[in-house]
Amino acid sequence: MTVEVGSFNYRVFSDSAPVMEVAWAQKSGLGWRGKHTLLLSRQAGSMFFLGEMYVDLPLPVDDAIGNYCGSCSKCIDICPTEAIIAPYQVDARRCISYLTIELKDSIPESLRPLIGNRIYGCDDCQLVCPWNKFARITNENDFHVRNGLDDVSLIELFGWDQETFETKLAGTPIRRIGHPQWLRNIAVGLGNAPYSNEIVKALQARLDDASALVREHVQWALQQQNTKRTATEENIP
Ligand code: SF4
Incomplete structure (x- = not known):
């Protein structure tokens, strides 16, 4: 050039x-x-x-193209937190990608149940979009799954100490959120899971975590698990 x-x-x-x-x-x-x-x-x-x-070159200016969404509204309908408040308008404060990646503090309690088991971002609006049938899997190794992260339980991820977190996620953007925020997100996912004795034990093991942020989310998750256990017991004839 x-x-x-x-x-x-x-x-x-x-x-x-x-x-x-x-x-x-x-x-x-x-x-x-x-x-x-x-x-x-x-x-x-x-x-x-x-x-x-x-x-700083005087390049020619290209023209914009048309909009091909038409009458589709699949992304608006599927958003778990109703973050797309109108076509072409996202309330970032409700978006799960913001809540799990960008937000450094406590996740608002009203939104936690809607997050489900998404512990780092959310692509539901993209996954449902008909135009993504034209998307192709990249040959770029940097974007491929590492360390079996697509086949691991939340309990196992929640058991990672700081060093394991740093090692397993080296070179990925996930590492940038830091270990406490990682645990915060997983605690929410565990709280949202169906009641399980193993989940309760994993959460209890972090009740004294050094991070107040983690402790608060662990307490919330234990309350969720407790509520579900009570509901299950009440339904046993
Ligand atoms: S799902 Fe895709 S095509 Fe449909 S409205 Fe959303 S962005 Fe447009």
Whole structure:
């Protein structure tokens, strides 16, 4: 490129700085914003990362393309926390990806039961989207499953100490949330699971966790388990 245009300044991004990447991708014709607000491509659905280059070259401007959501509202209907409050409008404070990844504090109690067993993000709005039938599994090894994370129980993950957490998740974005937030999220998932003696034991083992955030969520999860145990016993004839 430098042969064609001479030297120029640039900076490259991919989910690595607060760049208005979806808005610009839409304006530049890479796709349209779906009703879930993510970028959709007719060829690739929404399961991809956007990359950007800031350059100081006078490049030609591309045109935006049309919107192909039509009358579909599957993403709005499936959102577990009703975070898509209107087409093209997400209340980020309700989004499970925000609650489990970005939020550092306590998860609002009213939303915890709606999170189910999602311990790091949520892709329900993308999974249900008809355009993702065009998405393809990448050959990029960095995006493939590591350390059997797609086949492991919440109880086992909850038993990981800080060192195991750091080792098993090295090089993944999950590690960035830190061990206490990881345990907070799993505690919510365990609280939402059907009653089980093993779950109660796993939760009790963390009642004295060093983190107040973890302790509070563990107490909540134990209350949930207790309520379910009582309901089960009451139904036994
Ligand atoms: S699920 Fe339907 S409404 Fe939502 S983004 Fe996909 S096509 Fe658009």
